[in-house]
Amino acid sequence: xxxxxxxxxxxxxxxxxxxxxxxxxxxxxxxxxxxxxxxxxxxxxxxxxxxxxxxxxxxxxxxxxxxxxxxxxxxxxxxxxxxxxxxxxxxxxxxxxxxxxxxxxxxxxxxxxxxxxxxxxxxxxxxxxxxxxxxxxxxxxxxxxxxxxxxxxxxxxxxxxxxxxxxxxxxxxxxxxxxxxxxxxxxxxxxxxxxxxxxxxxxxxxxxxxxxxxxxxxxxxxxxxxxxxxxxxxxxxxxxxxxxxxxxxxxxxxxxxxxxxxxxxxxxxxxxxxxxxxxxxxxxxxxxxxxxxxxxxxxxxxxxxxxxxxxxxxxxxxxxxxxxxxxxxxxxxxxxxxxxxxxxxxxxxxxxxxxxxxxxxxxxxxxxxxxxxxxxxxxxxxxxxxxxxxxxxxx
Ligand SMILES: *Cc1c(COP(=O)(O)O)cnc(C)c1O
Numbered sequence: 001x002x003x004x005x006x007x008x009x010x011x012x013x014x015x016x017x018x019x020x021x022x023x024x025x026x027x028x029x030x031x032x033x034x035x036x037x038x039x040x041x042x043x044x045x046x047x048x049x050x051x052x053x054x055x056x057x058x059x060x061x062x063x064x065x066x067x068x069x070x071x072x073x074x075x076x077x078x079x080x081x082x083x084x085x086x087x088x089x090x091x092x093x094x095x096x097x098x099x100x101x102x103x104x105x106x107x108x109x110x111x112x113x114x115x116x117x118x119x120x121x122x123x124x125x126x127x128x129x130x131x132x133x134x135x136x137x138x139x140x141x142x143x144x145x146x147x148x149x150x151x152x153x154x155x156x157x158x159x160x161x162x163x164x165x166x167x168x169x170x171x172x173x174x175x176x177x178x179x180x181x182x183x184x185x186x187x188x189x190x191x192x193x194x195x196x197x198x199x200x201x202x203x204x205x206x207x208x209x210x211x212x213x214x215x216x217x218x219x220x221x222x223x224x225x226x227x228x229x230x231x232x233x234x235x236x237x238x239x240x241x242x243x244x245x246x247x248x249x250x251x252x253x254x255x256x257x258x259x260x261x262x263x264x265x266x267x268x269x270x271x272x273x274x275x276x277x278x279x280x281x282x283x284x285x286x287x288x289x290x291x292x293x294x295x296x297x298x299x300x301x302x303x304x305x306x307x308x309x310x311x312x313x314x315x316x317x318x319x320x321x322x323x324x325x326x327x328x329x330x331x332x333x334x335x336x337x338x339x340x341x342x343x344x345x346x347x348x349x350x351x352x353x354x355x356x357x358x359x360x361x362x363x364x365x366x367x368x369x370x371x372x373x374x375x376x377x378x379x380x381x382x383x384x385x386x387x388x389x390x391x392x393x394x395x
Contacts, residue, residue, distance in 0.1 A: 003287065003289075003290045003359045004333050004359055004361050004363050005278060005282070005360050005361065006363075007028070008028055008277075009026065009028055009275045009278075009360070010025070010028050011025050011361060013050060013183050014342050015343075016344070016345060016362070016366045017251075017358075017361070018226070018355040019342060019344045019345055019356055019364070020208070020209060020211070020361070021185060021189070021208055021322065021356030021358070022208060022346055023050045023207055023208065023209065023214060023357070024207060024208060024209060024210065024211030024212070024275070025205075026211075026213070026360065029274065030213070030271055030275065030359070031273050032232065033129070033274045034270070036142070036270075037053075037270045038054075038267070041055070041266075049338060055264075055266050058076065058079075058269045058270070059097060059217070059260060059264045059269060060075075060078075060079075062079050062272055062273050062276070063077035063078055063079045063157055065273070066210070066219055067221075069187060069279060070093075070186070070192040070204070070209075070286060071192050071193035071194045071203065072195055072199075074279075075222050075224070076194075076221050076222060076223070076224055076256055076259075077219050078219065078220050078222075078230055078257060079217045079264065079269065079272075080217050080259075080260050080261060080265075081217065081218055081266050082218050083182070083203060083204065083218040084113045085218065085234070085261070086203040086204075086219065086220040087113070087114050087117045087180075087182065087192070087203055088117045088234070089220060089232065089234055089259060090122060090151075090203050090220060091104065091118055091149065091151060092233035093201070093222075093230050093233065094151075094178040094201060095148060095149060095199065096231055097148075097200070097226075098148030098149065098176070098177065098262070099100045100102060100145060100148075101128070101147065101148025101176075101177070102128045102129050102148075103130055103131075103132055103145070103146045103147045103148060103151045103178070104118050104122070104129060104146045104147075104151060104323070105132050105134075105139075105141055105149070105151070105299045106132070106152060107133055107179075107382045108134065108135050108197070108278040109135075109136045109153075109157075109159065109276050109284040110133065110152065110182075111157060111395075114151065114153060115131065115133065115289075118131045121270070122324060123328050124192070129148075132147075136289060140237055142169065143168075143177065147172070147175055147177045149177060149179075149180060149336040150168065150178070150179050150180065151180040151182070152180070152181060152182065153182040153185065153388065154181050154183055154185070154186040154190075155182075155184075155185035155322075156185075157184070158325060158354070159312050159314070159320075159352075160313040160320040160321045160323040160324060160325055161224055161313065161321075162190065162314070162318075162321050165192070166196070168199055169197045169198060174198075174228070177199070179199040179200055179201070180199070180200065180201040181194070181197075181201070181202040181203075182203050183202055183203065183204035183207060183324070184203075185209070185277070185321050186204070186286075186321060186383075187205075187209060187219075188210045188211075188287075189205045189207075189208075189291065190320035191205065191284040191288055192284075192323060193286065194221055195312045200226060200386075201220065201224050201258060203218065203219065203222040203331055204217065204218065204219050206218065206272050206275075209358065211274070211275040212268065213268065213275070214269060215268055215394065216271065216275075217265055217268055217272065218266075218332065220383060222259060224256075224266065224293065227255065227256055228254065230258065232252055232258050232259060233336045234261045235371045236261035236262045237263060238261060238264065239253055239257060239258045239259060240252065240253060241253045246388065251267055253305075270331055271309070279361055280351055282360075287360065288322075291357045291358070291359050292318075294357040294363075294367050295317060295320070295322070295323075295324045295357045296366045297367050298324055298355065298357070299324055302326065302373045304375060305372075305375040306378050306379055307334065307373040308328065308378055309326040309328050309374075309375070310326060310327045310328075311324075311389055312326055312327040312336070312352055313325045320357065322356060322357050323354055323357065324355050325350070325352045325353065325354045325355070325357060326353045326355075326394045327351045327352060328351060328378065329351055330383060332391065332395065333384070333389050334353060334374075334377055334378055334383040334388075335347040335353050336381035336388040337377045337385070338353075338373060338374050338377050340387075340388070341373045341376075341377065343374060347395045353374075355374075
C-alpha cells in the first residue's frame with residue numbers, strides 16, 4: 001500500500017490540513033453510514049436495532065479493530081464515553097490496586113484534563129492521595145517506592161516529545177507502581193506495543209489520528225490478567241455481567257466489558273467503525289516512516305527560511321510523535337494568519353505553533369507549500385493585522 005491515501009478523505013479544496021492531531025478530517029462515505037444508521041436502523045428497526053443492527057456489540061467490535069493499532073490483543077479494549085472519563089476509570093481502578101501507596105505521578109507536560117481528573121479523584125476519595133508533576137525530563141528520579149500509580153501521556157500534546165513506553169513502564173513496575181498510558185496522540189500516529197509493554201492500563205481518544213469525528217467514543221485498555229479483579233468506579237448497567245437481568249446489585253462483566261458504563265453513542269460508533277477502514281492494508285510502521293519523512297522535510301524548509309521560529313519539538317524524529325511545534329512569541333496571531341492562507345495548524349498557550357503530520361492524506365508537496373506559507377507569514381509580519389489578534393474560544 002502506498003501513502004498517501006487522499007481519496008479516502010473528503011478534504012476541502014485549497015486547504016493543507018496539519019491539524020489531524022486535534023481533529024481528523026472526514027473519511028469519505030461517512031455520510032452514507034450515518035444515513036444508514038438513521039434510516040435503516042434507528043428509523044426502521046427502532047428499539048429492535050439494539051439486537052438486529054448489532055448496536056449492543058458495536059463497542060466490542062470496534063474495540064477489537066482498535067486493538068491491533070495499539071499492539072493489544074482482541075478483547076482487551078472497551079469503547080465509550082470521552083477520554084477524560086476513561087482517564088478517571090483507569091486511575092480509580094489503579095489506586096485501589098495499591099492501597100499501601102498514596103502518590104499518583106504524572107508530569108508537568110501532561111494534558112490538563114488528565115491532571116484535572118486526577119485532582120478530582122483525589123478530592124473524591126479524600127484518603128491522603130496526592131499528585132506529583134515533575135518536568136518530563138525529571139521523571140526517572142521521581143518514580144520512587146512512594147508512587148502507587150504512574151499516569152503519563154505517551155506523546156506530549158505541546159512539544160510532541162515521545163516518552164519511552166517500555167523503559168518507563170519497567171521503571172514503574174520495578175518501583176511497585178501501576179502504569180497508565182494515555183495514547184491520545186499515539187493511536188494512529190506511532191506504533192505502540194501495549195501488550196509487550198505490560199502496562200496495566202491505556203486510554204485514548206478516537207477523534208484525533210483515528211478520524212472518528214468530534215465526540216467520537218474513547219477507548220480503554222486493561223491488561224487481560226487484571227480484568228477479573230478490577231473494581232470499576234463507574235459501575236454502570238452496561239458494565240454489568242447481565243444488564244437485562246435488572247439485578248439490584250452491581251456484578252461486573254467478566255470481560256473488558258466491565259469498563260463500559262451506559263448507553264454507547266451509536267451513531268458516533270458507526271462513524272468510527274467506518275473511519276477505521278482507512279487502516280486496512282496499511283501498517284503503523286509505514287505510517288510512521290512517512291510521517292517522520294514529512295516532519296523532517298517541514299522542519300528543514302522552515303529553518304532554512306525563518307530563523308525566528310524556534311523548534312520546540314525534539315530534533316531527533318525517533319524521539320517525537322507525529323507533530324512538530326515551533327515556539328514564536330506572537331504564535332497565536334501568526335497561526336491565525338497561516339490559517340487564513342489555507343494551512344490549518346493550531347496554537348497552544350503560551351507560544352506554541354503546532355503542526356500535525358498525517359501521511360494518510362498529506363504528501364511532500366503539501367508540506368513544502370505549508371512551510372512556504374508559514375515562513376512567509378512570519379517573515380512578512382502580516383500577522384500584525386488586527387483581524388489576526390482576536391482570540392477565539394478554541395485555539
Ligand atoms: C485530546 C486529549 C484529551 C481530551 O479529552 P476529552 O475527554 O476527549 O475531551 C485528554 N487527554 C489528552 C492527553 C489529550 O490529548
